[in-house]
Amino acid sequence: MPNSHPTSKLWRPWTPIAQQAGAMRIVEAQGNRVRDAEGNWYLDGISGVLNASCGHGHPALIEAATRQLRQLVHYDLMVSSHDPAETLTARLAGILPGELNETCLLNSGSEATEAAIRIALQYWRNIGENRNRVITFETGYHGSTFLAQQLSGLPFTMSEWDRPFPVDHVTVPTSPRDARTEEACDALIARFSDALENGTPAAAVMVEPLLGLGGCVVLPAGFLTRLRQLCDRHGTLLVIDEVLCGFGRTGRMFGFDHDGITPDIVTMSKGISSGYVPLAAVTVTTPIKDSFRREPIAQGLRYGHTTGGHAVASAVANTVLDVMAEEKLVENAAAQGGELLAGLRKLEPNPLIADVRGLGLMVALETDGPESGEAIATATAQAGVLTRHERGVIRIAPPLPLTSEQTTEIIEAVATAADLAAAARH
Ligand SMILES: Cc1ncc(COP(=O)(O)O)c(C=O)c1O
Incomplete structure (x- = not known):
């Protein structure tokens, strides 16, 4: 199944006209993960549109x-x-x-x-x-x-x-x-x-x-x-x-x-x-x-x-x-947010990373510019975690039921991506 809609009639909002085609096709989401049309599962590091705070497909909802x-x-x-x-x-x-x-x-x-x-x-x-x-x-x-x-x-x-x-x-x-x-x-x-x-x-x-x-x-x-x-x-x-x-x-x-x-x-x-x-x-x-x-x-x-x-x-x-x-989601957001921030701060020596900041499960990596931001976000997705890159800043805001193992998964994916991007620069 192709992973984009080459003949799409959908006018995607906030998206430059030249980039309308070629968007990733998301076909399913469960818990803290989403699947694309090629069958790849990703950890949803952006909660849908920064909104799926209880995770996807929650039976009670x-x-x-x-x-x-x-x-x-x-x-x-x-x-x-x-x-x-x-x-x-x-x-x-x-x-x-x-x-x-x-x-x-x-x-x-x-x-x-x-x-x-x-x-x-x-x-x-x-x-x-x-x-x-x-x-x-x-x-x-x-x-x-x-x-x-x-x-x-x-x-x-x-x-x-x-x-x-x-x-x-x-x-x-x-x-x-x-x-x-x-x-x-x-x-x-x-x-x-x-x-x-x-x-x-x-x-x-x-x-x-x-x-x-x-x-x-x-x-x-x-x-x-x-x-x-x-x-x-x-x-x-x-x-x-x-x-x-x-x-x-x-x-x-x-x-x-x-x-x-x-x-x-x-x-x-x-x-x-x-x-x-x-x-x-x-x-x-x-x-x-x-x-x-x-x-x-x-x-x-x-x-x-x-x-x-x-x-x-x-x-x-x-x-x-x-x-x-x-599910004590507010408390979990504070705890996992703290772990995520601490883990990502360890990447600050990477020359492409200018700042790591955040509050709870709203964390961002500021890079040295849009090129690095795009490279790190793309490599993070290839490592299995979706994030959102805008103008050099990568935002990470996973669903609030994030587990400690998933927090580690995000940190490791971003670390691998940042290392790859830095190595490619030199
Ligand atoms: C702080 C803030 N206010 C307002 C809005 C607008 O919300 P909507 O996109 O649902 O109209 C957004 C959207 O991202 C937002 O982040």
Whole structure:
């Protein structure tokens, strides 16, 4: 069976037009492994689309989806309600801190961003202030819808269209390698402080707990605590994007748990349903939702999608929470993530490797450039482990039930690949 689709009519997203054909054909996935059309099995070092956090083909998740498909596929949440969505939103209120109690369910991370920004901007109108400026990291990423795309300054994500509202980007003052130091924390906070002070009062600051697409940049410990204080001083809403980090990826339930803060708005997707069915959520504090009682034309939230909060997706997400607790996946992500990082750090003397960083089971190898990144990622796949290479950075984010033997398997595959790539260079 050919391993690519030479006559493919599929327009693959985020892929240069010249590279549309020739993609690897994945035909099956079980547990932490996937199989291609030629029958090769790989350790899935990237969890599907960074989302299959419970692993593939999990019997409990398949059973939850099947049971819900038989009972009720979905029903209109604009005129009715259903138990899977009610249960999920109640459980999210239970695991999120403080007054983060009110959840709108959507389909994708970008939609969660869209909803979060619309809610934040409308909130200020509801309470009689006309704030509309948003501050983000220049190398942050919050999605690809028209609105979500405005929030990133990453060149490869941008389109040349005018912004519907002002966005100010804060740059990381150091190299990614030096970004996790205490001095970097001071410099980062100084830049966010400048951004808040210079310009009209900001409606919201939106950040990821770790800059995922922007190079897997681990932010300094205490940064979110100080950013929370800064936002409080300016009365600005703090929106945390947990689309990638949420649901155990970083070794805590949420990325912001490392700093113990309570955001005003949280966006979630990917791990929420372990990628089995599309689902996303935006949770806001009770006062933010309550402000919509004063919303000028009394239409409530002017945002939503036909399949948002789909009953099957919500039923799966409820079971994801059960699986995570039963299999202690958050704890396992912390333990295996620690082993993986320590093992990969031993490769730092390799001249092609510039930095090894990570948090929980979100680990990255920064190489000396895209050529080395591509060579190491390709050789790692040939050694049986799939990773994701982008612009010189190789991201490794395996499913959270990773075993200690599989952690070793990843380290050995990457080590072999890095040695081969270094030898080929000389
Ligand atoms: C941090 C973050 N936010 C938002 C998104 C957008 O999510 P989606 O691709 O589901 O629209 C992503 C996607 O990778 C992400 O990593």
